[in-house]
Amino acid sequence: MLTVNEETCVxxxxxxxxxxxxxLRAWGYLEIDYKKCDECLVCxxxxxxxxxxxxxxxxxx
Amino acid sequence: xxxxxxKYDVVILGSGIGGLCCAALLAxxxxxxxxxxxxxxxxxxxxxxxxxxxxxxxxxxxxxxxGVLKSVFDEVGADFDVSPITVLPKYLIDNKIIDEPAxxxxxxxxxxxxTDKKEVSMLQKGIERAQxxxxxxxxxxxxxxxxxxxKNENLISYFxxxxxxxxxxxxxxxxxxxxxxxxxxxxxxxxxIGFANQGSISLMKALxxxxxxxxxxxxxxxxxxxxxxxNQIAEGVVVEGIKGETTIMATAVVSNTGPKKTVALAGxxxxxxxxxxxxxxxxxxxxxxxxxxxxxxLFDIPFLFTLKTKRLLTFLSASLVSPGLAPEGxxxxxxxxxxxxxxxxxxxxxxxxxxxxxxxxxxxxxNKYGKILxxxxxxxxxxxxxxxxxxxxxxxxxxxxxxxxxxxxxxVSKEDGFSCGSPGCALTARIVAEDIKNRFxx
Numbered sequence: 051m052l053t054v055n056e057e058t059c060v061x062x063x064x065x066x067x068x069x070x071x072x073x074l075r076a077w078g079y080l081e082i083d084y085k086k087c088d089e090c091l092v093c094x095x096x097x098x099x100x101x102x103x104x105x106x107x108x109x110x111x
Numbered sequence: 112x113x114x115x116x117x118k119y120d121v122v123i124l125g126s127g128i129g130g131l132c133c134a135a136l137l138a139x140x141x142x143x144x145x146x147x148x149x150x151x152x153x154x155x156x157x158x159x160x161x162x163x164x165x166x167x168x169x170x171x172x173x174x175x176x177x178g179v180l181k182s183v184f185d186e187v188g189a190d191f192d193v194s195p196i197t198v199l200p201k202y203l204i205d206n207k208i209i210d211e212p213a214x215x216x217x218x219x220x221x222x223x224x225x226t227d228k229k230e231v232s233m234l235q236k237g238i239e240r241a242q243x244x245x246x247x248x249x250x251x252x253x254x255x256x257x258x259x260x261x262k263n264e265n266l267i268s269y270f271x272x273x274x275x276x277x278x279x280x281x282x283x284x285x286x287x288x289x290x291x292x293x294x295x296x297x298x299x300x301x302x303x304i305g306f307a308n309q310g311s312i313s314l315m316k317a318l319x320x321x322x323x324x325x326x327x328x329x330x331x332x333x334x335x336x337x338x339x340x341x342n343q344i345a346e347g348v349v350v351e352g353i354k355g356e357t358t359i360m361a362t363a364v365v366s367n368t369g370p371k372k373t374v375a376l377a378g379x380x381x382x383x384x385x386x387x388x389x390x391x392x393x394x395x396x397x398x399x400x401x402x403x404x405x406x407x408x409l410f411d412i413p414f415l416f417t418l419k420t421k422r423l424l425t426f427l428s429a430s431l432v433s434p435g436l437a438p439e440g441x442x443x444x445x446x447x448x449x450x451x452x453x454x455x456x457x458x459x460x461x462x463x464x465x466x467x468x469x470x471x472x473x474x475x476x477x478n479k480y481g482k483i484l485x486x487x488x489x490x491x492x493x494x495x496x497x498x499x500x501x502x503x504x505x506x507x508x509x510x511x512x513x514x515x516x517x518x519x520x521x522x523v524s525k526e527d528g529f530s531c532g533s534p535g536c537a538l539t540a541r542i543v544a545e546d547i548k549n550r551f552x553x
Contacts, residue, residue: 060488060490060491060493061459061486061487062169062487063485063486064487066162067160067161067167067485068160076485076486076487076488077460078459078460078462078488095151096152098493099491
């Protein structure tokens with residue numbers, strides 16, 4: 051599951067422009083539409099502040 | 112596992128304007144040059160985000176058509192695909208448009224904002240003294256300097272706007288000294304300005320091409336892990352790319368990562384306490400770029416300064432100059448804002464709301480035809496300026512305490528003036544390239 055580190059994310063919106071699924075929207079903070087996100091990891095690669103990561107949530111299932 | 116090792120004359124960390132200009136200048140003179148960029152794309156804050164067919168700047172919206180940046184492109188033979196804004200900027204104040212006087216005198220605009228000729232004349236003379244005789248103290252804010260001559264709201268607003276656009280800080284916080292030194296120095300380069308026709312990244316790609324044509328390399332997704340220092344002399348870097356770690360030995364190391372990161376990469380034990388204090392005290396600035404699109408131009412003026420607003424500083428109708436920044440039949444506009452205070456607390460969401468409210472209040476067709484495509488905030492680790500010229504500001508030099516280790520970019524400046532914007536970054540690159548050329552041969 052894609053997660054954003056709100057401490058380091060500045061809201062530059064670079065990830066929004068690289069997301070092939072149009073699942074991200076920067077508006078100061080970052081909104082993630084989990085219905086659209088297919089975990090392709092492109093946004094993680096392009097985040098200039100290393101604020102995005104995939105969190106392992108399998109233990110919650 | 113054995114680590115790969117390579118040898119270059121110069122290794123440059125970061126592919127912003129400072130890094131690529133420095134690399135191109137040196138590669139052009141025969142130095143074996145490597146640029147390591149951590150991101151998958153080059154340019155840093157002089158790059159372009161391609162989104163839904165539109166081109167969004169990551170920082171550099173427009174570039175000067177002359178001066179030090181252009182001189183670097185001319186010297187190395189890089190393509191400079193920029194269309195100039197041929198009409199003078201205009202000012203929106205109290206819902207009225209004011210034209211920049213065409214007489215070429217930088218201070219004649221002041222009489223457009225204030226009818227009291229005596230007050231304007233006193234202010235003009237005060238500014239001329241500050242620029243040509245004795246610059247004010249670095250402890251004096253621009254606002255305190257202006258208050259000696261005027262409290263006219265329109266005049267103050269004019270200077271506040273100019274200061275915030277070029278310095279990313281309002282007149283009440285900006286160093287009056289740096290403001291006036293810059294106006295006789297680096298800011299001269301800002302007339303005229305233009306838009307890169309394919310976005311700012313095209314300029315960075317042109318420099319990359321020069322570097323590669325001259326035998327250098329520009330590697331993306333190549334993150335600096337360490338600057339190697341032996342006996343207080345830089346001797347290379349360790350970088351991590353897709354294929355693992357590589358040690359790059361080099362005669363000179365140039366960092367475009369900002370002085371704070373340079374210290375962290377080299378190890379703070381190599382720097383004296385005073386330098387570390389100045390680096391720690393650097394204040395990164397906050398600015399916001401909002402990109403608005405429409406099916407028709409929202410304003411018929413390419414370059415509009417917006418005065419007496421809550422936050423909005425400028426509204427650029429880029430498609431009027433460079434249609435290629437938007438798909439055919441569409442129009443793109445960039446607006447810029449900064450917070451009320453760079454050093455005081457600000458709320459990110461509040462800043463976004465105030466910027467958009469200003470667009471609604473000041474750009475009539477925004478409400479009817481405009482659609483916000485993108486909101487980009489830059490602060491903290493991704494600042495607009497790494498070192499904002501507030502009162503008490505220290506210019507951090509290009510050279511560091513470590514021999515053959517330099518900084519380029521907006522975090523460093525010449526001793527006699529803050530190096531702001533794209534020409535400022537190019538200037539630091541030129542200074543460092545000249546020093547390297549004087550110190551050793553390729």
